[in-house]
Amino acid sequence: MRRTTRTGALLALLLTFLTLSIASSAQAGDVLTEKSAGRKYALQSKAASDNAGKPVCVSAEINDAGNQSGKLRARTNCSDPSSLGSWETFTLHTDDKGSHAALRSEANGLYVSAEFHDADSHFGMLRARQTDAIGNWERFELVDLKDGWYALQYNFTEGGTSQDYYVSAEVNSTGGDEGLLRARMTTTPGSWERFKLVPIPASSQPPTAASTPTRNIHALTWNTCSNNGDCPMYDYSADEFAYAVTQRAVAAQADVIFLEEFCEKLAKPLEQKLEATLDGGADTWDVRFAPIQYKVGTSHWAQKSCGANRGAYGVAIAVPAENTWYKAVELESPADTERRTALCAAVPTWAVMACTAHFSTGGSGYDDPKRYTQQAQATYLAQQVAQYSGYRPVFGGDLNATPTVTPDGSSEPVLQPLYNAYKECDQPANRPTKGSSKLDYLFGSTSATWSGCTIGSNTANPSDHQPLWGTVTLPAH
Incomplete structure (x- = not known):
């Protein structure tokens, strides 16, 4: 929180707006993720690029309605990672000492789930929507493909059936689903299944210290x-x-x-x-x-x-x-x-x-x-x-x-x-x-x-x- 007498009215107004914006997008009881000094990443897709051939990163689309809210799409130019916003920023988490990782969206403080009970074109869709602790839907294995890229592998187990799926960025989808991320590929990962975790740079130097008495x-x-x-x-x-x-x-x-x-x-x-x-x-x-x-x-x-x-x-x-x-x-x-x-x-x-x-x-x-x-x-x-x-x-x-x-x-x-x-x-x-x-x-x-x-x-x-x-x-x- 900020003290307006120290920061000035204009800066305080801006900070208040940012704080309220983050708080309004998060579920009750979730953290204000801007308070954390943990490593932050953008998720770059090898399959997607913008019209100028620039790298494209994944966004969590927080403002979509209903069961589309928080869906992940490869859609944002990320040539300059320092310019990315909260929709493109994620943190990694683990509850099994690093065997698997969960992604958490900086925009709403929620973990990314692979939703396998949706039908048709949204089967296995990734959404930033889990408010509780990390569960099976939120655990992904980072598979090093030895070419500078990783695959995100998810294991779906239900009713005695177990199947590994790789996350794909479906760049050829239409109807608003261009670049939608889905855990759906069962064969060797191709370009659609290749991702990079790009570090988001943090501020390196503190403000100037004041002269102060004893x-x-x-x-x-x-x-x-x-x-x-x-x-x-x-x-x-x-x-x-x-x-x-x-x-x-x-x-x-x-x-x-x-x-x-x-x-x-x-x-x-x-x-x-x-x-x-x-x-x-x-x-x-x-x-x-x-x-x-x-x-x-x-x-x-x-x-x-x-x-x-x-x-x-x-x-x-x-x-x-x-x-x-x-x-x-x-x-x-x-x-x-x-x-x-x-x-x-x-x-x-x-x-x-x-x-x-x-x-x-x-x-x-x-x-x-x-x-x-x-x-x-x-x-x-x-x-x-x-x-x-x-x-x-x-x-x-x-x-x-x-x-x-x-x-x-x-x-x-x-x-x-x-x-x-x-x-x-x-x-x-x-x-x-x-x-x-x-x-x-x-x-x-x-x-x-x-x-x-x-x-x-x-x-x-x-x-x-x-x-x-x-x-x-x-x-x-």
């Missing part, structure tokens, strides 16, 4: 455990979740909040609860999200699904509503495991780059048994949060390692690259935040000082991590 910033980090069936948070409604986080934010007097093990569809309810509860009122907070991913096919990444139909799974950050620039910082992770992430958001009037991170799980029996990857993630994060000219880093998260743990064969602790460059809130006490281990951290620049570092109470804690908060004082800048 400032105190109250920071809170919490792993909410909302995708772990053993934690109470997993069964919380959106309202219950937002209330639990806001309670901790009130205790911390939080100005910025870092959240891990977060489900995407909880972002908007949390934003509204923060605005209703904390000083400042409406239009004062933004909650941004970045997904943890799995590799699908040979070169693409799909967002890991959260349980209970709550969108993607990852990390989130709550910052003042002046924020307009945010970026996922993907962390190299062990092969064939989930790819972890960080998320940074600029607060220009503070000259602060606020970032949250969730490292891979290390130790015997986990993704990174010797913790070499964790150490590399710490080195990379230390570099990334400092790269934005004019901004001071304030960051935190669940780093899944204690301050003293070392990789096999190394005498330097896993997180030493961060301690070398930044000050940590609870140093040297290093009190535990999960069981008997300190896994959660708050860092600030070396010129900053921390005070009031607090570990939240274990009493009635709905997560397996305790929240950590403190106040960082940044000198004039």
Whole structure:
């Protein structure tokens, strides 16, 4: 949400229009997908080209009526991917660790289904229409055809019959169905069945940071455990979740909040609860999200699904509503495991780059048994949060390692690259935040000082991590 006193009346009017346009096209309870820093793609068809021979990409036609709404057609010139709109923008998702991928339309936040109960020319038609969790109709296999193109393969199983179908872009159809996407080809894929996932470029640089006097910033980090069936948070409604986080934010007097093990569809309810509860009122907070991913096919990444139909799974950050620039910082992770992430958001009037991170799980029996990857993630994060000219880093998260743990064969602790460059809130006490281990951290620049570092109470804690908060004082800048 936006604060009009900071952005100007004209910009606020435009942003309000865009927000209302997206919200009106989405089903109740769906995410506002512009809040996510996940990878976005256009789907280019090899079969289709416009009259000038330019590449053509697939659109989800959201404004069509009835059972035609959201149908996918190869119809839009995509010579310049940066110029494409929400109808041509998709994200990839997976609920089976990358074996299959689902497409979600950026225009309405809904998954693409292959509809096999329609008859005749619409049998197997692809539509952006699934409001619930990913199901069988939404799962496609990305088949690498080894020529720079992929096929989308769908397995239809019903009544004891199983058949694989490739998605076709039917460029010779007529009557308004030109380029209609249907899962219908059972033989070797031809040009109609060849597609590319073309990355949509994101903004690379934040706005210019302002000069600012000495400032105190109250920071809170919490792993909410909302995708772990053993934690109470997993069964919380959106309202219950937002209330639990806001309670901790009130205790911390939080100005910025870092959240891990977060489900995407909880972002908007949390934003509204923060605005209703904390000083400042409406239009004062933004909650941004970045997904943890799995590799699908040979070169693409799909967002890991959260349980209970709550969108993607990852990390989130709550910052003042002046924020307009945010970026996922993907962390190299062990092969064939989930790819972890960080998320940074600029607060220009503070000259602060606020970032949250969730490292891979290390130790015997986990993704990174010797913790070499964790150490590399710490080195990379230390570099990334400092790269934005004019901004001071304030960051935190669940780093899944204690301050003293070392990789096999190394005498330097896993997180030493961060301690070398930044000050940590609870140093040297290093009190535990999960069981008997300190896994959660708050860092600030070396010129900053921390005070009031607090570990939240274990009493009635709905997560397996305790929240950590403190106040960082940044000198004039």
